Amino acid sequence: FLRCCYFHNTFYNTTSGPPFHVEHIDLRLCTHFIYAYARIDSAANTIKAANPRLEEGPLGMYRKFTDIKNSDPSVKAMLSLGGPRERSEAFDSITATEQTIKSFALKAVHFLRDRDFDGLDIDWMYPDNASRKERLNKLLKALRIAFNHDNQAFVLLLTLAGPGLRTQVDAGFDVPEIAIYVDFVLVKAYKLVMPNRRYATFSSALFNNPNSALDPTLNVNYSVHYWNDLGLPYRKLVVGLTGEGRYLKLTNWAEITPGSPVKQEIERGAYYNVTSGMLYPQICAEVKKNPKNRHFDQAQMNPYFVHEDAWVGYEDKESLGTKLQWMINLSVAGFMFAGLQEDDFTGQLCGDGKYPLLTSIYHRIMRLLSETSDTSESPTLATEPYRPSKGEESGTVLAYLAFVFVLAGTVTGYGLYVFLSKHPLMSFSE
Incomplete structure (x- = not known):
């Protein structure tokens, strides 16, 4: 992973x-x-x-x-x-x-x-x-x-x-x-x-x-x-x-849930100049000071922090x-x-x-x-290589053999990756 x-x-x-x-x-x-x-x-x-x-x-x-x-x-x-x-x-x-x-x-x-x-x-x-x-x-x-x-x-x-x-x-x-x-x-x-x-x-x-x-x-x-x-x-x-949260200003302090109206103005965090954003180090410091102001939206699976008219949706x-x-x-x-x-x-x-x-x-x-039982192929192996045109056929035998190895299960994902790293699937020529 x-x-x-x-x-x-x-x-x-x-x-x-x-x-x-x-x-x-x-x-x-x-x-x-x-x-x-x-x-x-x-x-x-x-x-x-x-x-x-x-x-x-x-x-x-x-x-x-x-x-x-x-x-x-x-x-x-x-x-x-x-x-x-x-x-x-x-x-x-x-x-x-x-x-x-x-x-x-x-x-x-x-x-x-x-x-x-x-x-x-x-x-x-x-x-x-x-x-x-x-x-x-x-x-x-x-x-x-x-x-x-x-x-x-x-x-x-x-x-x-x-x-x-x-x-x-x-x-x-x-x-x-x-x-x-x-x-x-x-x-x-x-x-x-x-x-x-x-x-x-x-x-x-x-x-x-x-x-x-x-x-x-x-x-x-x-x-x-x-x-x-x-x-x-x-x-x-x-x-x-x-780790960047979305920092906005609420129009109405009483309306704090996601989807509530906000002002047009964008804000910047106090520690880093991030347009309409606040980085996690500052967010967690604010949450630490006011933990009751942290909420969680179960539909969208994200937390948000509210203090007066400040609204921050974050991770x-x-x-x-x-x-x-x-x-x-x-x-x-x-x-x-x-x-x-x-x-x-x-x-x-x-x-x-x-x-x-x-x-x-x-x-x-x-x-x-x-x-988790991982039965998928190694993600580091490009298993869908570039297909050559008729004039780009060199190396296709090796590509075919690699494909057969995968189907036969005779080479592990990692072993095949090492093999192909030293012997590329095919020669790319124009």
Whole structure:
């Protein structure tokens, strides 16, 4: 069960909260750590550091980040490209022609290997038309080909960070094609809100409230099943979780239940500048001071905290535990946590030890997995490889043999993964 955690190089813009550094990372909590974000150098048609002075070089943040593997070689250290500060025009530039796409993919391999990253996460926010949808397909295909042709001890991982909102998925993501090229899609099953609607709503409700008139698509259950319905296998689907709560101001102090009207103004938390949001360290500190103000919505399976006109819908141990049980029942590949900084990584505010959310998740996963008979294939194996055209037939015999091994049950999921890591399913050629 994958546990993917983002490390943000901006550390959030703190006002009085502690900054986050590589040294704060607890390797026990996650299997894949993802450094966010690198940028696109349109002129050179390659990846570039967001802050070269701080990130590049033997003492830079990149090297400090990938060096975490020295303490635990089993963890993966990946790099995320894009994010909210990268414009779609930058992705347009690297996908302008077949040649620029191929060149970028080859340069990406060199960039990642040179800095000891184990893979690349593409976070294009977001392709919004048919042309960009096709460009994303071509970019992912080129990266997959380049990664598979890279003659190293292990094949670089390729993941995609995808939106949870149906409208954004429809506009820019060709899910069946994406599923062919990537190892996993990290679905951002949070911020499932419409900012122009003035109601107290959760950012990441697990289920829709059937008695509510609010949009029934704005919940984790819908988002995850929608990606699957469009063609993404559950074994390639990683469900995004967040420690960021939705912070709003009520119109009427007497109306506090989810769906109550709120003012148009958005608020920011006191410790971190997060638009219309408050991070868990501050939320848990407030709940600790006023525990009676914490409520739980049994329909949507999320807690909310109310103090005077302040309303915060958020995640806690209870809601995340419910989501994890739901994920394991679906046999998804794992979960993604949107930012290590979103948990109480110092343990100073919640009084519940370091990383109370992620620690709770870790222990619950270990317990749930020990109670669950896992008969599914290993999620780390891409069991639906790219099918070559007539001119791309090299390696198909090996792919067929791998398929037969799986059917015969003669090779375990892990053993097959190791075998195929050294002998890719097929040679990608154009």
